[in-house]
Amino acid sequence: MPSVTLKDVDQHKFVKEYSDFLKKNGKLKVPDWVDVVKSGRFKELAPYDQDWFYTRCAAIVRHIYFRSPVGVGAVTKMFGGRKRNGVRPAHFCRSAGSIARKALQSLEALKLIEKNADGGRKLTQQGRRDLDRIAAQVYQKKKKQLLAFAQQSGITAPAPAAAAAPAAAPAPAAEATGEGWA
Numbered sequence: 001m002p003s004v005t006l007k008d009v010d011q012h013k014f015v016k017e018y019s020d021f022l023k024k025n026g027k028l029k030v031p032d033w034v035d036v037v038k039s040g041r042f043k044e045l046a047p048y049d050q051d052w053f054y055t056r057c058a059a060i061v062r063h064i065y066f067r068s069p070v071g072v073g074a075v076t077k078m079f080g081g082r083k084r085n086g087v088r089p090a091h092f093c094r095s096a097g098s099i100a101r102k103a104l105q106s107l108e109a110l111k112l113i114e115k116n117a118d119g120g121r122k123l124t125q126q127g128r129r130d131l132d133r134i135a136a137q138v139y140q141k142k143k144k145q146l147l148a149f150a151q152q153s154g155i156t157a158p159a160p161a162a163a164a165a166p167a168a169a170p171a172p173a174a175e176a177t178g179e180g181w182a
Contacts, residue, residue, distance in 0.1 A: 004136040006065050017138050018058040018131070023051055029106045030054075040095035042083035057103045061123070064113055065131055069120030075100035 006014065022028045034053045038046050049055065056079070063078060064070050076094040083093035104121055107113045112127035123131075149155075 004132065004139045006062065006131050006135045009135045009138045009142070011062065013138050013142070014135055015055060015058045015062060018061065018134050019051060019054040021134055022054045022057060027110055028054065028057060029109060031102050037099070038096070039079065039099060040081060040093060042081045042093040042095075053099075053103070056099065057107055060100075060103055061107060061112055061127065061131065064121065064123050065128070068122040069116040069118060070122075071120040072097055072100045072104065074120070075104065 030053050035050070036046060038044075039052070039056075060070075060075055060078075063075075067074075073094075076097050079095035079100070080093055081095070082090045084090050104113065107127075108115070108121065111124055112130065113121045114124050116122045
């Protein structure tokens with residue numbers, strides 16, 4: 001069986017599972033001000049989800065997996081949004097830099113990412129291994145759900161191509177029977 005990587009699973013399910021893993025692990029350092037801060041100038045309220053910092057860290061690690069090296073500026077751009085200016089036109093605005101910086105520092109303390117010599121941060125070998133392990137768990141969970149659904153609805157899995165019955169001989173061509181175009 002080929003190995004499962006982060007590219008093989010749904011991003012939403014992975015980020016949810018990995019944020020749960022970070023929370024359950026308890027080693028991620030969460031700043032004290034997380035429950036009262038807005039995530040950017042363009043936001044009106046703080047996030048409703050109590051565990052939003054874990055979700056943000058999981059999304060950042062996933063982003064670094066695909067596009068490294070990543071710095072604070074790239075993270076603020078990634079989580080930026082539309083700043084509404086009342087009657088004036090809306091414009092793009094970056095997210096809060098302090099949140100991005102603290103998230104990267106927390107992930108660096110867990111040895112999931114490290115500073116790159118050329119700037120930014122990149123994934124460590126341990127970080128890649130952890131992400132692929134969680135991705136494999138998400139993949140197996142999805143596979144079990146599909147099998148359970150198939151059994152519940154009475155769908156059988158298709159037979160492999162080698163075990164299938166041989167195909168019947170093709171019908172004779174129209175020219176051979178003399179029934180071609182007139």
